[in-house]
Amino acid sequence: MAAKRDTYTPDSLLTVAARVFNERGYDGTSMEHLSQAAGISKSSIYHHVRGKEELLRRAISRALDELFAVLEEPTAREGRAVDRLEYVVRRTVDVLVAELPYVTLLLRVRGNTDTERWAMRRRREFDQRVAELLRRAAEEGDLRRDLDERLATRLLFGMINSIVEWYRPGHGDRVDGGQLADAVVLTAFAGLRR
Amino acid sequence: MAAKRDTYTPDSLLTVAARVFNERGYDGTSMEHLSQAAGISKSSIYHHVRGKEELLRRAISRALDELFAVLEEPTAREGRAVDRLEYVVRRTVDVLVAELPYVTLLLRVRGNTDTERWAMRRRREFDQRVAELLRRAAEEGDLRRDLDERLATRLLFGMINSIVEWYRPGHGDRVDGGQLADAVVLTAFAGLRR
Numbered sequence: 001m002a003a004k005r006d007t008y009t010p011d012s013l014l015t016v017a018a019r020v021f022n023e024r025g026y027d028g029t030s031m032e033h034l035s036q037a038a039g040i041s042k043s044s045i046y047h048h049v050r051g052k053e054e055l056l057r058r059a060i061s062r063a064l065d066e067l068f069a070v071l072e073e074p075t076a077r078e079g080r081a082v083d084r085l086e087y088v089v090r091r092t093v094d095v096l097v098a099e100l101p102y103v104t105l106l107l108r109v110r111g112n113t114d115t116e117r118w119a120m121r122r123r124r125e126f127d128q129r130v131a132e133l134l135r136r137a138a139e140e141g142d143l144r145r146d147l148d149e150r151l152a153t154r155l156l157f158g159m160i161n162s163i164v165e166w167y168r169p170g171h172g173d174r175v176d177g178g179q180l181a182d183a184v185v186l187t188a189f190a191g192l193r194r
Numbered sequence: 195m196a197a198k199r200d201t202y203t204p205d206s207l208l209t210v211a212a213r214v215f216n217e218r219g220y221d222g223t224s225m226e227h228l229s230q231a232a233g234i235s236k237s238s239i240y241h242h243v244r245g246k247e248e249l250l251r252r253a254i255s256r257a258l259d260e261l262f263a264v265l266e267e268p269t270a271r272e273g274r275a276v277d278r279l280e281y282v283v284r285r286t287v288d289v290l291v292a293e294l295p296y297v298t299l300l301l302r303v304r305g306n307t308d309t310e311r312w313a314m315r316r317r318r319e320f321d322q323r324v325a326e327l328l329r330r331a332a333e334e335g336d337l338r339r340d341l342d343e344r345l346a347t348r349l350l351f352g353m354i355n356s357i358v359e360w361y362r363p364g365h366g367d368r369v370d371g372g373q374l375a376d377a378v379v380l381t382a383f384a385g386l387r388r
Contacts (some may be wrong), residue, residue: 102359114353144380151377158356159349166348175345183345186338 010048013038014062017055018101026056026105027112056105057115064101064122066095071129081136082143086189088130089160090181096163097177106172127157157187204242207232208256209247220250220299223305250299251309257296258316260289265323275330276337278381282324283354284375290357291371298358321351341358348381 016038020029031052035042039046049055070076071092076084096103106123115169137143143152163180175183210232214223225246229236243249264270264285270278290297300317303310325347330338337346357374371375 117371130373144384147377147380148369148373151374152381154360155353155377155381158359159208159353162349162352175342179342180345182325183341183349187349187382188344190338 007194011047013040013045014055014059015101017052018059018105021056021059022101022104022108026052026109026116028060053113053115057118058131059102059160060106060109060115060119061097063099063106064119064126066099067092067103070095071126080142081133085130085133085137085187088133089156089187089188092130092160093163093181093184094177097162097167097169097180100164100167100169107161107164127153130157159188160184197338204252204316207234207239207242208249209295211246212253212299215250216295216298217301220246220303220310247307247309249387251312253287253291253296254303254313257289257293257300258313258320259370260293261286261297264289265320267354274336275327279324279327279331281318281380283382284379286324286354287357287378288371289376290354291361291363294358294361294363301358302357310323319359321347327339353382354378 008101017034019076020033020037026034029052031042033044034052034055038045048082070088073087073091076085076091078084106119109119111117111120131149134143134149134156138145138149143149163184167175167180170178211228214227218227223246225236225239228246228249232239243252264282267281267285269281270285272278300313303313305311305314325343328337328343328347328350332339332343337343353357356388357378361369361374363370
């Protein structure tokens, strides 16, 4: 694997790190594991990053940046809250599918390190932005009244976040990201909309 | 804590074991951890069980027995499949809330031991029984046609199973099990039913 050394970039290292973190758990991954999986020496890794926590932070940032960018898209910012909410849910599923290993990492952090606690805060912030949309949609009279908003937000994210645990594109999963987003929107919004 | 020794029963040991397994992860739990948490000696634990894998099996059995029992209840066996499905979903949430630590353990097993692989097989069996109900409900024309059944089953379980990750009754969670079951049924069935 030594031949790979020169072609290694921070990006390909990140891809390997995200895979290994998801397979072994972040706590269970050593720099030695990363070095073996990437086929480069530990000192080569230290040339790119200070350590495994920096790799975790970069990997999780990639997921968070994409998720927060969704909230800034024009369709997420204009119009009735229920339509903005539906758009955000659909695009969240898109990001989840496009950035599967990175979003999986984000959803599995346990809070043992500063980076993990930062990730959990940012994730809660995202959830709160979506909960806020749900609240506005309720105020605008577009959501059913017999469903607690906090509960609805949690069930909605429960459904969406579960996708990382079973969706394996290219390994026999015959649905693509678009079908997945459709299914989530159909299931959730037929239930939530009045 | 030595005074507790005589009052220990297999049941209270199971309660402690389930809590510690969930806190530390099964792999990360030693007999020493269990002994400390229960406040009894390791040899006292060995008086009740052969080792931690037997405790895992008993804890998971408790969840599985309750879940499979739901499928044998009269309302789960008679009538239109869509109504049986709705009943099973509601009762599954009931069991999840009533047996929270045990169902949490069941949902988190990773397949590293024989007991975990057995648990995963039994869990898949349960999921397949529910998927079968969903399929029959579709055949009977009671489910929307634009939703893939396999996908719908996964999203439904994704929503239900996520509950173990955030529902903490008695720690500020103001919803009770019944409200939770209502919310799941409302969210899922408004979306699934035609």
